[in-house]
Amino acid sequence: MNVTQVFLASTLYGTATLAAALDAGCLPPAGRRILLTSNHSPAPEVTPGLDSMPGFAALRTRFDEVLDWNAVVAPQHPSAWAPRPEDVPLWERQLRRLWGLGRDRVELVVESLQVPPAQSLCRLFPGAAIDVYADGLMSYGPTRFRIDPQIGMRVRRVLHLDLVPGLEPLLLTEFGVRGELVPAPAVLKVLTELADLAEPLGPSTGEGAGDGSGEEPPALLLGQYLSALDLMSPDEEEELHAAMVRGAYEWGHRDLVFKPHPSAPGAYARRAVAEAGRLGVRLRVLDAPVLAETLYQRLRPALVVGCFSTGLLTARALYGIPVARTGTGAVLGRLAPYQNSNRIPLTLVDALVPD
Structure with missing residues (x-):
């Protein structure tokens, strides 16, 4: 029997x-591999999707076809829609016809199984x-x-x-699911491929903006758009960015690069820019929507600073770059x-990364 694997992805890093x-x-x-993209932004109709991101074309070569999950469930939002149990047989027949699956044995590769769209796809x-x-x-x-055990018992590994x-991961261990590492050399190879294909970094803004090309490598500050997650107010997030500037300055860095979250308003960097000007340090605010890992290879930063971004532990584990956290304890406390x-990302960063 022919096997078709369907991979659900919502981010370039995923x-x-x-x-x-x-x-x-x-x-x-597998005889056929389908990459199913899903745009989880609040307004996916007006937000560029995964397939439009720089570097995606290089990644899609691993797959035979790229399909759009948003188009399948429209006008519903992929993060909210779930099938009614009685409709599942109808949906499976429809998707097999729509995607040309026929009688193929289907295997699913998904993230965030606890919630839609991954859970919805597994139900179908x-x-x-x-x-x-x-x-x-x-x-x-x-x-x-x-x-649901009817889903959990079908999971082979994480x-x-x-x-x-x-x-070791604890996710899904209640079903006896084992964890399996994706080898670091393979990950670095793909990330290097993306970095090599990335466009030149866009123009910078900021008081005394530097380009990270001086004798001393810059410190890289990572924004996360935490106010969109209701973890803090917009004003508190601006202050968090200013605190990152002060912290990097206290660690002896005078050349700083700030990478905002791609969805964050440009105004969220204002206080960081003002703080850099007050301290007399060079600050560059990046416009390009690039992965943090691309910047690790492009800029070779001396330090990476963030609140609880996965990029902090990626920098340390995969690239050997020193990292520091700011504001993690306050967010965790409330x-x-x-x-x-x-909670788990916050706890790990709070426990493993110096303040």
Whole structure:
């Protein structure tokens, strides 16, 4: 029987993780591989999707076809839509016809199995084996919500990066699911491929903006757009960015680069720019929507600073770059509810990264 693997991805970094897993032979052979992209932004109709991001064209070569999940469930939002149980047979027949699956045996490779769209897709193919991949820190914690055993028992393994050496993922262990590492050399190879293809960094803004090309490598500051997650107010987030500037200055760095979250308003860098001007340090605010890992290779920063970004542990584990955190304890102290998906990343960064 022919096998078709369907890979669900919503971010460029997640797609890079899938590409590395395929390059390293972590997944069994298949007659056909479909990359199913999903845009989770609040207004996906007006937000560029994954397939328009710089470097995506290089990653899509690992797949036979790229399809759009948003188009399948429109006008519903992919993060909210779930099928009614009685409609599942109809949906499976429709997707098999729409995607040309015929009687192929389907295997699914998804992230964030606890919530749509991954859980919805797994419900629509009740006979499909499932592999879960994790490109961040959430997999190190237990499963946040009860998973239907009809889904959980079909999961074969959790593919993950070795961001905390020696620590095993707890995700889905209640179903006896084993963790499996995506080899770091394969991940670095794919990330290097993306960095080599990335466009030149866009123009900078900021008081005394530097280009990170001086004798001393710059410190890289990572924004996360935490106010969009209701973890802090916009004013508090601007102050957090200013605190990153002060912290890097206190560590002796005078050439700084700030990478905002791609979805964050440009105004969120204003206080950081003002603080850099007050301290007399050079600050560059990047306009280009690039991966942090691309900047690690392009800029070779001397320090990476953030709140609880996965990029902090990526920098240390994969690139050997020193890292520092800012504001992590305050966010962790008021995080609610207890099973908030950010609790494990916050806890790990708070415990493992110096302030």
